[in-house]
Amino acid sequence: MYRYDEFDERFVRERVAQFRGQVERRLEGSLTEDEFKPLRLKNGLYLQLHAYMLRIAVPYGTLNSRQLRQLAHIAETYDKGYGHFTTRQNLQFNWPKLKDVPDILDLLADVEMHCIQTSGNCIRNVTADQFAGVAKDEVEDPRPTAELLRQWSSLHPEFVWLPRKFKIAVTGAEHDRAAIKVHDIGLKLKRNAAGEVGYEVIVGGGLGRTPMIGKVVRDFLPKEELLAYLEAIMRVYNSEGRRDNKYKARVKILVHETGEEEFRARVEEEYAKLDGPTINAPEEEVERIAAYFAPPAYEDLAEDSATLDGARASDPALDRFVEQNGFAHKQPGYIALTIALKEIGAVPGDMSADQMRAFADIAEKYSFDEFRVTHSQNLVLPHVKKDDLPAVYAALKEAGLASANAGLITDIIACPGLDYCALATAKSIPIAQDIAKTFADPDRQKAIGDLPIKISGCINACGHHHVGAIGILGLEKGGRENYQITIGGDATEHAALGERLGPGIDAGDVPGAIEAVVETYLAEKQGSESFIETVRRTGAEPFKAGFTAFIEARAAAQSEAAE
Amino acid sequence: MAKEHRAGSKVRGDKLPAILMANHLLEGDVVFLADGGWTLDPSGAKIAHDAETAAAMEAEGKAAAAANAVVDPYLVPVDLTTTGLPVARHFRDAMRQKGPSVHPDMGKQAEYAPIR
Numbered sequence: 181m182y183r184y185d186e187f188d189e190r191f192v193r194e195r196v197a198q199f200r201g202q203v204e205r206r207l208e209g210s211l212t213e214d215e216f217k218p219l220r221l222k223n224g225l226y227l228q229l230h231a232y233m234l235r236i237a238v239p240y241g242t243l244n245s246r247q248l249r250q251l252a253h254i255a256e257t258y259d260k261g262y263g264h265f266t267t268r269q270n271l272q273f274n275w276p277k278l279k280d281v282p283d284i285l286d287l288l289a290d291v292e293m294h295c296i297q298t299s300g301n302c303i304r305n306v307t308a309d310q311f312a313g314v315a316k317d318e319v320e321d322p323r324p325t326a327e328l329l330r331q332w333s334s335l336h337p338e339f340v341w342l343p344r345k346f347k348i349a350v351t352g353a354e355h356d357r358a359a360i361k362v363h364d365i366g367l368k369l370k371r372n373a374a375g376e377v378g379y380e381v382i383v384g385g386g387l388g389r390t391p392m393i394g395k396v397v398r399d400f401l402p403k404e405e406l407l408a409y410l411e412a413i414m415r416v417y418n419s420e421g422r423r424d425n426k427y428k429a430r431v432k433i434l435v436h437e438t439g440e441e442e443f444r445a446r447v448e449e450e451y452a453k454l455d456g457p458t459i460n461a462p463e464e465e466v467e468r469i470a471a472y473f474a475p476p477a478y479e480d481l482a483e484d485s486a487t488l489d490g491a492r493a494s495d496p497a498l499d500r501f502v503e504q505n506g507f508a509h510k511q512p513g514y515i516a517l518t519i520a521l522k523e524i525g526a527v528p529g530d531m532s533a534d535q536m537r538a539f540a541d542i543a544e545k546y547s548f549d550e551f552r553v554t555h556s557q558n559l560v561l562p563h564v565k566k567d568d569l570p571a572v573y574a575a576l577k578e579a580g581l582a583s584a585n586a587g588l589i590t591d592i593i594a595c596p597g598l599d600y601c602a603l604a605t606a607k608s609i610p611i612a613q614d615i616a617k618t619f620a621d622p623d624r625q626k627a628i629g630d631l632p633i634k635i636s637g638c639i640n641a642c643g644h645h646h647v648g649a650i651g652i653l654g655l656e657k658g659g660r661e662n663y664q665i666t667i668g669g670d671a672t673e674h675a676a677l678g679e680r681l682g683p684g685i686d687a688g689d690v691p692g693a694i695e696a697v698v699e700t701y702l703a704e705k706q707g708s709e710s711f712i713e714t715v716r717r718t719g720a721e722p723f724k725a726g727f728t729a730f731i732e733a734r735a736a737a738q739s740e741a742a743e
Numbered sequence: 744m745a746k747e748h749r750a751g752s753k754v755r756g757d758k759l760p761a762i763l764m765a766n767h768l769l770e771g772d773v774v775f776l777a778d779g780g781w782t783l784d785p786s787g788a789k790i791a792h793d794a795e796t797a798a799a800m801e802a803e804g805k806a807a808a809a810a811n812a813v814v815d816p817y818l819v820p821v822d823l824t825t826t827g828l829p830v831a832r833h834f835r836d837a838m839r840q841k842g843p844s845v846h847p848d849m850g851k852q853a854e855y856a857p858i859r
């Protein structure tokens with residue numbers, strides 16, 4: 181894992197001291213709210229419906245047990261005993277008091293954490309594949325790249341006030357688990373024909389009000405040229421991106437309005453003007469960073485574990501858990517495990533302080549003291565010995581963390597929505613809870629298979645609804661909450677935006693509508709097709725028909741009941 | 744800096760009766776303008792039945808924001824219960840009167856008597 185050097189440490193401490201001063205001046209009245217707001221947002225502090233909200237950066241989603249224990253301590257001391265993991269691989273506290281925030285930031289700094297780059301018009305916390313360094317289909321660990329970008333971007337004077345926020349995601353694998361095509365910049369580590377490692381560079385993806393799939397601006401960028409090339413992109417964006425209209429200020433709009441060809445040409449033109457060697461990171465620095473992410477000291481083990489096989493044969497629940505939540509590891513005898521923060525009826529992404537402590541113990545004991553946060557609001561134990569798995573499962577179960585539904589229809593992403601968010605137009609979490617309860621039966625979930633549902637409580641799309649195989653968007657219509665259903669969205673290498681099935685519906689009708697969509701899938705499915713594969717083959721039409729039939733049946737039942 | 748959110752009720756049409764709601768600067772908690780000061784208790788909110796009272800309350804809210812006591816004060820149209828307590832007409836404002844629907848153990852609903 182990356183460890184702070186003296187410079188990082190000093191930087192973070194200075195930021196805390198600076199913010200402490202700003203809070204003091206706000207409290208004594210020398211800063212007005214309008215003056216203070218941009219300053220607090222720079223430190224991840226929002227004001228939500230009920231209270232302040234503090235967003236804590238988890239760079240590329242990697243944490244250790246000491247950090248999680250500190251988060252548990254903060255949750256108990258300064259919040260209401262829980263935290264919320266988000267689709268940005270961050271953690272949010274929903275109830276901090278303004279006067280306590282500087283102390284919280286100091287506690288975070290004690291464990292090399294902070295809230296920098298979690299808000300405001302800067303390059304945000306860089307996200308990465310949750311199976312970085314672990315996945316079999318990986319060319320190279322994306323985290324050294326993410327860390328390099330963090331160091332390059334967090335202090336870069338040109339990028340402190342961009343036209344709008346800027347999100348970068350990196351993957352090193354063939355299968356995209358970091359949603360790189362819906363970020364402002366997506367990077368994919370790959371090999372060229374000569375076997376050299378470089379990046380595919382994708383620009384201009386994004387969700388929100390105007391969703392777009394990113395465009396490939398460079399098919400292969402030699403690895404050592406990364407920073408200079410990104411600097412060229414940022415310069416084009418910084419000088420040409422729109423600052424007059426915040427809804428048109430993201431780079432996706434610039435790429436769209438300029439045209440893919442022309443944008444690429446401008447980037448290359450800017451790139452030709454830059455003095456690459458003065459910008460690109462020196463080789464020693466790249467190596468220094470990469471060394472932090474060296475694989476842990478794995479044991480030499482056989483691929484298969486008799487202990488695990490035996491335990492799976494005698495415990496069907498364990499067997500199901502491993503099958504659903506296990507992920508193939510590069511290293512023989514090891515496995516990565518997804519911990520779905522998605523117990524039926526729970527709030528997606530929430531974790532209590534007790535669970536944090538229990539999980540910290542498990543990660544420390546069984547996963548080289550390391551775990552990951554995923555953009556699906558789940559956690560990952562990246563390096564578990566198969567021999568240890570029965571013990572790990574027992575410990576997870578004890579902590580209420582052994583939900584065997586990773587990737588299934590009940591593993592739902594939901595933004596905070598109207599339960600917390602000041603921007604929301606409708607609730608989001610209760611919709612997720614209702615759907616999860618509807619499909620609670622494990623056999624039914626298994627029969628349906630992989631089906632990512634994603635829910636947002638307004639068009640900002642923090643819940644990624646555009647790229648949900650089923651997407652749900654909560655809006656307000658005529659003073660009521662109203663939900664639009666889309667299907668066919670995909671956040672992977674097959675990135676696609678969902679298509680609307682029909683008119684918006686009431687909250688109470690959502691689970692039934694999802695059932696209708698699922699029934700259509702089961703009827704249309706060929707062979708072992710997953711939901712998204714079926715939609716890709718059939719298109720949305722059969723699903724629209726199923727959805728319409730559901731709505732008509734509902735309307736008929738309602739008018740009958742009214743008679 | 745773009746505004747992250749706009750305070751204000753989304754109720755259309757008739758805006759009375761109304762209460763005045765804001766966030767406490769220091770704590771962040773939702774507060775209601777009461778007779779002579781602010782209260783955390785949704786039942787303690789002062790109710791404006793006429794436009795003059797509403798305007799006076801709004802001015803009081805602005806003054807409190809200028810004095811750095813509260814943030815984002817705004818008038819919230821309400822209906823009255825049989826016992827005369829205010830229930831926000833818009834579901835967003837009602838959420839702020841109660842606390843998160845997914846956590847009945849948190850927020851106003853956990854700390855104060857329910858509005859019936």
Ligand code: HEM
Pocket residue numbers: 226228233265266267268272344347362385386387388389426430594595596600601602603640641642643644747
């Ligand atoms: C609760 C306070 C939050 C506020 C005020 C907020 C605000 C916003 C806004 C205004 C946008 C649209 C930006 C644009 O298109 O230019 C946005 C997008 C987004 N936010 Fe949030 N958000 C919040 C919470 C979250 C949470 C909890 C998550 C993670 C679950 C999240 C992740 C994202 C993502 C992934 C996007 C869309 C991707 C994109 O930027 O293209 N946000 N948010």
Ligand code: SF4
Pocket residue numbers: 595596597598601602603604605608636637638639640641642643
């Ligand atoms: S999508 Fe909308 S409601 Fe959901 S967290 Fe983002 S801004 Fe809030």
